[in-house]
Amino acid sequence: MIRGYLALVLHSHLPFVRHPEAERFLEENWLYEAITETYLPLLAVFERLERDGVPFRLTLSVSPSLAEMLGDPLLQSRYLSHLERLQELAEREVNRTWGDARLSGLARMYLERFRACREAYEGKYQRNLLAALAGLEQRGHLELITSCASHSFLPTLSLVPHAVRSQVAVAVRSHIRHFGGYPRGFWLPECGYYPGVEEFLREQDLHYTFLETHGLLYADRRPRYGVYAPVACPNKVAVFGRDPDSARAVWSSEEGYPGDPVYREFYRDIGFELPLEDLGPFLYDGGLRAHTGIKYWAITAAEGDKAPYQREAALKKCEEHAEQFVRDRLHQAERLRPHMDRPPLIVCPYDAELFGHWWFEGPEWIEALLRRLARSAEKLRMVTASDYLEAHSELQVLQPCFSSWGNKGYAEVWLESSNDWIYRHLHKQAERMQDLARRFPNEKGLRRRALNQAFRELLLAQASDWAFIMKTGTTVPYAVKRTREHIHNFTRIFETVMENEIEQEWLLGLEARNNIFPEIDYRLFGKAST
Amino acid sequence: MTRERLRIMPLAELATLARSNGLEPADDLGAEELIELLLEGYQEMRQEREEGNNPSVRVEEAKFEAGEEEPPAAGAGAENLSIPQRYNETRVVLMARDPHWAYAYWDVEDAQAARTRRDSGFEQLVLRVQDLQPASSFDIPIQWSDSSWYIYLPNQDADYVLELGYLASGRFRLLARSNQVRTPREGISGEAPEESESLFLGGSPEAFAGPSSAMSSEAIPQRILSAMRE
Known part of the structure; x- marks a missing residue:
């Protein structure tokens, strides 16, 4: 007898960072680290489960900007160079730690991991992770969904409906190009929802999306089942709300699993700990330090010295945490079931990069979780949003509430003193793009290329990551530079197109550099559907 | 560093x-x-x-x-990328940020600014915050050098419009009106769910028994909520 459903939803995303003009570029590491620590390990988990005949089913959203990077030949070959350097560094580490009983085993573990990554990436996947994901979807394990073209935080663009529309429309086209199938669902970046955004999802024939808990709870009517059954917006787009308990268990670094003392410490990286001469191949221009991914210490206690990381103990803990998670969800379902006329659905959305990158053991935890869920499938069934809607198509209708999963649940992360200056430009640009599309309804040749590039620059400027970084302060100069760069490029194209003085050489250089969405068509801007 | x-x-x-x-x-x-x-x-x-x-x-x-x-x-390279300081148009935009705060930015086109300053009765540039329901408003004095502001909006789940204008000879003269913004809700709605308001998304409605009549629809959300808090 089914007591409940569980929907695990992973959202993978990185902003478009690609700098062919530089030989090596620090921020491209965001992608390389995520491939090494999250995407390849997750693929390995899925393949082990498949090999062992363990049934599993989950939702994975791949943001279009991430998909574009994963499919880009330059970044693919640079990732391999990055792995080579890592492997070289790990070999040096094996020598350096030789005889150190605490660390030498770990150094060898990293060397093994990098070798395995290289083999998998170059051999098995032929550099093409998108095809591997599409295969998992075809074989029924994943439901792939899309997200905004450049991961914009849509509530800040609601003023210009065409801007929102184009974020969704370009995303769907990019998804089809990368994965073949039509996405049924849509991940709202940062769970950023405002009443009315569902119109743009429906226009693109998208059936569902996910909201932060209070997006449902604070709807115009009380949701009959809280967040334990999806609801429908008045226009029929289904909305699934995040379960707060399972969110806390996995996200929180204090009370959640990832903060357990036996797990690996994220911030103690040899890239920042060793003398410069030991980092030889890995230093950036002028000797800049960077994360290497080689980290030897366990979280241990908040104060005092860190203990060396012990892989076996950490993996054992993963099993315990997976068991606890399943037990807690079952308990939750049993508590809810008497109040509902259908089994409750527990929706667990997470950033994919949480697993592996932030929480090193995350992929192993997912593996342990999926194996356990497969064993208790007659009680707690893993579903995707589509599976659920096929089984339970009667939904309460209500109008969800403006919400996000950022601090305090609304827009304050992306709209505050550090980043509010961008919106004046983002709104104006979107209006200008609309002017361009109206004024030049069907251009050919160079002007068409200019208009298409203007569209790309517009989207790149709208990435919520820049505003996020300006607020959180991790690498602010880069985020400011990127925002200014795309505003500058857009404005320059706008002006030169209007004056009929397109700068061909500059434009072609820009096309080659900011080459996201190669098939973009500016005529799409403002069109409701095609 | x-x-x-x-x-x-x-x-x-x-x-x-x-x-x-x-x-x-x-x-x-x-x-x-x-x-x-x-x-x-x-x-x-x-x-x-x-x-x-x-x-x-x-x-x-x-x-x-x-x-x-x-x-x-x-890291100073970003300065070389010139971007417009402003777009020289008379305009005011309001953006909802949370149930009580919104961000506003505005600009006054140069010629219009000059005319306004020459207006003999000119007293003060203001943002007039219009609460649409129930209709009420208050003014925030601003300076010519200002171009954005965070504005406290007293009511959650309420519609607001911002008017950029100035006081001249005791009267408000409008320069621009903003888009309308609805502040997000900050708590659970008092509106109970209604049985009639459910919707079938594909599939066959006969396959479902529908909400059990034994349960008071009024009570369920609270029970679900307390179950969530346990």
Whole structure:
């Protein structure tokens, strides 16, 4: 007898960072680290489960900007160079730690991991992770969904409906190009929802999306089942709300699993700990330090010295945490079931990069979780949003509430003193793009290329990551530079197109550099559907 | 910024860096002491930033940890990318931020600004905040040099419009009206769910028994909510 459903939803995303003009570029590491620590390990988990005949089913959203990077030949070959350097560094580490009983085993573990990554990436996947994901979807394990073209935080663009529309429309086209199938669902970046955004999802024939808990709870009517059954917006787009308990268990670094003392410490990286001469191949221009991914210490206690990381103990803990998670969800379902006329659905959305990158053991935890869920499938069934809607198509209708999963649940992360200056430009640009599309309804040749590039620059400027970084302060100069760069490029194209003085050489250089969405068509801007 | 990166900076630059980060170094500090002060300051700033962030934001922040930022001098390239300071148009935009705060930005086109300043009765540039239901308003005096502001909106789940204008001879003269914004709700709606308001998304409605009549629809959400809080 089914007591409940569980929907695990992973959202993978990185902003478009690609700098062919530089030989090596620090921020491209965001992608390389995520491939090494999250995407390849997750693929390995899925393949082990498949090999062992363990049934599993989950939702994975791949943001279009991430998909574009994963499919880009330059970044693919640079990732391999990055792995080579890592492997070289790990070999040096094996020598350096030789005889150190605490660390030498770990150094060898990293060397093994990098070798395995290289083999998998170059051999098995032929550099093409998108095809591997599409295969998992075809074989029924994943439901792939899309997200905004450049991961914009849509509530800040609601003023210009065409801007929102184009974020969704370009995303769907990019998804089809990368994965073949039509996405049924849509991940709202940062769970950023405002009443009315569902119109743009429906226009693109998208059936569902996910909201932060209070997006449902604070709807115009009380949701009959809280967040334990999806609801429908008045226009029929289904909305699934995040379960707060399972969110806390996995996200929180204090009370959640990832903060357990036996797990690996994220911030103690040899890239920042060793003398410069030991980092030889890995230093950036002028000797800049960077994360290497080689980290030897366990979280241990908040104060005092860190203990060396012990892989076996950490993996054992993963099993315990997976068991606890399943037990807690079952308990939750049993508590809810008497109040509902259908089994409750527990929706667990997470950033994919949480697993592996932030929480090193995350992929192993997912593996342990999926194996356990497969064993208790007659009680707690893993579903995707589509599976659920096929089984339970009667939904309460209500109008969800403006919400996000950022601090305090609304827009304050992306709209505050550090980043509010961008919106004046983002709104104006979107209006200008609309002017361009109206004024030049069907251009050919160079002007068409200019208009298409203007569209790309517009989207790149709208990435919520820049505003996020300006607020959180991790690498602010880069985020400011990127925002200014795309505003500058857009404005320059706008002006030169209007004056009929397109700068061909500059434009072609820009096309080659900011080459996201190669098939973009500016005529799409403002069109409701095609 | 790492210790060795700070070590290659001249003393004067270290002191400037410390001051630009809100630290107040004594004048007689040596390079090593300044470096210690800066490193402690960075650590504290990082902790302060993180404390305000919820788990989702903290995890996401970790995605953007790559490495050392370039030294300040080398990072100045962004300044070469000119972007418009403003668009010289009379306009005011209102953006909802949370149930009580909104962000507004505005501009007054040069010729119109000149005309307004010449208006003999001109007293004060203002933002008039219009609460649409029930209709009420209040004014926020602003300066010509201002171009954006965070505005407190008293009511959640209410519609607001902003008017940019000025007071002249005791009367309000409109320059521009903003878009309408509805503040988000900050709590659970008092509206009970209605049985009639459900919808069938494909599939066959006969397959479902529908909500059990034994349960009071009024009570369910609270029970679900308390189950969630357990």
